[in-house]
Amino acid sequence: MNKNTESSNEIGKLYVVATPIGNLADISYRAIETLKQVDLIAAEDTRHVKMLLQHYGITNKLVSLHQHNEEKYSHVLLDKLRSGLSIALVSDAGTPLLSDPGMPLVKLVKDSGLDVVPIPGACALITALSAAGLPVTQFSFEGFLPRTSSARKSFFKERVLLSKTWVFYESCHRILATLQDMAEIIPLDRQIVIARELTKLHETIVKTSLAEALELVEHDDNMRKGEFVVIVDGAVEDKKDSEMTIEQIKLLQVLLKEVSIKTAVAMAVELTGVRKKILYQAALTMNQEDEL
Numbered sequence: 406m407n408k409n410t411e412s413s414n415e416i417g418k419l420y421v422v423a424t425p426i427g428n429l430a431d432i433s434y435r436a437i438e439t440l441k442q443v444d445l446i447a448a449e450d451t452r453h454v455k456m457l458l459q460h461y462g463i464t465n466k467l468v469s470l471h472q473h474n475e476e477k478y479s480h481v482l483l484d485k486l487r488s489g490l491s492i493a494l495v496s497d498a499g500t501p502l503l504s505d506p507g508m509p510l511v512k513l514v515k516d517s518g519l520d521v522v523p524i525p526g527a528c529a530l531i532t533a534l535s536a537a538g539l540p541v542t543q544f545s546f547e548g549f550l551p552r553t554s555s556a557r558k559s560f561f562k563e564r565v566l567l568s569k570t571w572v573f574y575e576s577c578h579r580i581l582a583t584l585q586d587m588a589e590i591i592p593l594d595r596q597i598v599i600a601r602e603l604t605k606l607h608e609t610i611v612k613t614s615l616a617e618a619l620e621l622v623e624h625d626d627n628m629r630k631g632e633f634v635v636i637v638d639g640a641v642e643d644k645k646d647s648e649m650t651i652e653q654i655k656l657l658q659v660l661l662k663e664v665s666i667k668t669a670v671a672m673a674v675e676l677t678g679v680r681k682k683i684l685y686q687a688a689l690t691m692n693q694e695d696e697l
Contacts, residue, residue, distance in 0.1 A: 416489065416519055417487070417490045417491040418491050418492075418520040418521070418522050419482075419491075419511070419520070419521045420443060420493045420521075420522045420523075421501050421507070421511065421522070422439055422440060422524040423524060423525055424495050424496070424499065425457065425499075425604065426528070427602065427603060427604035428604040428605065431527045431604055432457075432461075432527070433524070435524055436524050436526055437463070439524050440463050440465065440493055443491040443492055445485065445490055445491075445492045446465050446466070446467050446492070447470040447482060447493070448468070448470065448495050448496075449470065449496045449501075449505060450469070451467040451469050454495055454497070455467065465493075470506060470510065471506050475506050475507070475508075475509045475510060476509050479509045480513065482510060483510075487517075493524075494507050498527070499529050500525070500527070500528040503528060503529075504549055504574055527604070529574070529600075529603055530574075530634065532600075533603060534570075537610070539570050539596065539612070539636055540570050540638070540639065543569040544570040544571060544572055545567070545570070546571075546572050546573075547573040548574060550573050554582065554586055557582075557583060557586045558586050561586065561587055561589075561590035562691055563658060564637075565591055566654055568639040569639045570637065570638060570639050571637050574632070574633065574634060574635075576632065576633070577631055577632070577633070580622060580628075581623065581629055584618060584619045587637075591615055591637070592615070593615050595638055596615075596637075596638040597615050597618050597638065598610065598611065598635070598636040599634075600633065601630070601634075602631040603632075607627070607630075649677075649679055649684075653677045656676060657669060657673050657687055660673060666685070666688045666689070670688055
């Protein structure tokens with residue numbers, strides 16, 4: 406990873422570099438050295454990344470790579486790698502590609518047979534999970550949720566019976582509306598964790614029931630500020646739930662989109678062998694939005 410390698414016959418490498426999500430001290434020595442030594446830094450927002458680089462005395466050239474130009478500009482960066490330049494990919498904060506731009510470039514570079522080197526570090530998802538106090542042996546990361554209420558409710562309906570922990574990101578503009586939509590679909594006693602402003606001065610990590618979380622966000626202005634990670638406990642598997650597999654639940658969900666509850670349950674009985682009472686209870690839960 407040497408600078409000034411324009412004339413080199415060697416192929417450059419792409420370094421995917423995690424940067425702090427708030428506290429500038431949360432960066433590794435390896436990440437700092439990588440950012441100093443590469444020929445070029447591709448950043449989601451060059452103005453934002455400049456503050457980090459200035460803090461550590463890094464003066465490398467910056468180029469912008471964001472969701473509006475990455476499909477086209479990734480080919481330009483690939484040509485630079487082939488010419489021998491080394492490039493670091495960074496997002497505004499955290500690990501690139503985790504709900505941030507970068508996938509087209511990484512995929513293009515990998516498919517071209519060139520090296521992609523991960524430089525690990527901060528990630529809001531992992532940071533929140535580590536302090537959540539909910540099961541993390543298995544979890545599902547959902548990224549940012551849909552922007553419309555109807556789409557969010559459909560999303561929650563698909564996951565109301567999921568037994569493992571699931572996690573999503575949300576913005577300050579939609580956190581209240583998202584919790585309100587959740588409260589119409591997810592049982593109000595379900596445990597959730599709201600993590601906001603992670604590693605920053607006003608870091609807040611609250612574990613409570615969905616009902617109490619909604620009340621907190623409704624009545625506390627500060628709980629509607631910052632960037633959010635929301636972690637939802639999985640559904641409790643009692644005897645009736647444990648008799649249905651995830652595949653059977655998904656099948657029932659597909660059937661309910663096409664036919665009535667009665668028909669969907671009857672078809673699911675024939676296809677899965679699960680008892681009618683269990684399937685009917687699951688179908689009612691999945692369709693509780695329509696029953697309201």
